[in-house]
Amino acid sequence: MLLYDTGSTLREGEEIRAQAQSLLGRRVTHIALSHPHFDHVLGTAAFPGTQVYGAVGMAGLMKSGADDLHASAVRHGVSENDAAEAVGALVAPHHEVRGERTLDLGGGRQVLLANVGPAHSGHDLAVLVPGSPTVVLCGDLVEESGEPQAGGDAVPSRWPAALDRLLALGGEDAVYVPGHGAVVDAAFVREQRDQLAVLPHSPEGMGGAPSGVS
Numbered sequence: 001m002l003l004y005d006t007g008s009t010l011r012e013g014e015e016i017r018a019q020a021q022s023l024l025g026r027r028v029t030h031i032a033l034s035h036p037h038f039d040h041v042l043g044t045a046a047f048p049g050t051q052v053y054g055a056v057g058m059a060g061l062m063k064s065g066a067d068d069l070h071a072s073a074v075r076h077g078v079s080e081n082d083a084a085e086a087v088g089a090l091v092a093p094h095h096e097v098r099g100e101r102t103l104d105l106g107g108g109r110q111v112l113l114a115n116v117g118p119a120h121s122g123h124d125l126a127v128l129v130p131g132s133p134t135v136v137l138c139g140d141l142v143e144e145s146g147e148p149q150a151g152g153d154a155v156p157s158r159w160p161a162a163l164d165r166l167l168a169l170g171g172e173d174a175v176y177v178p179g180h181g182a183v184v185d186a187a188f189v190r191e192q193r194d195q196l197a198v199l200p201h202s203p204e205g206m207g208g209a210p211s212g213v214s
Helices: 010-024 058-064 066-075 080-088 156-170 186-197
Strands: 002-004 030-032 051-055 095-097 100-106 109-115 125-129 135-143 175-180
Touching (some): 010 080, 051 058, 051 125, 058 066, 066 080, 095 100, 095 109, 109 156, 135 156, 135 186, 175 186
Parallel strands (some): 030 051, 051 095, 135 175
Antiparallel strands (some): 100 109, 125 135
16 A cells, blocks of 8 residues: 655654554555655654655755754644654655656556656655546645645746646546645646746745745
8 A cells, every 4th residue: 555645743654554554454565755844754654664755866855854854843833852753763765756657556556656846845756546536646736725835945937847747647537636635626736837837936936935844
């Protein structure tokens, strides 16, 4: 079973692991990390023995930027102890994706990992899950619960192209799962893409959040 992102702390990761086991009756064997912000990666150590995937360059960034992850987590409300515990057990991707990679989950089930960044961050990884309907896991490239957030590691000038790539992968009938908020359709993604295309091409111009969050 593949999990996309692992939460902000080891406790959150453990809760996600228990929920997945309860709902599906299987253990998580693969993890895809959407981007290297604390609220998406710090629960990974709660899944021992899994194979972890991220966009190329993400592993080195997480290892060298552990202090930044800790600071960002604390700045956004994670307790000092929880942040230190999660960063101390930090798990960076074992496998890095350049372009696209088909991942075999067994039982005839495959998913497509697509490195579509830089955009929201310098290392954005989306997942295409074939089916009826097709599902596209977007990470924070798509935001439903609020305006798209751009931290210091965002590349706003490339963001519209990343959303074009998501739309090309999923098509008109796919379900798109944002990093925050409810699932959306292709029309929503296209509208957000058009909004981003006319915004100033800097994180400051987008009213961005600090690097390492969202």
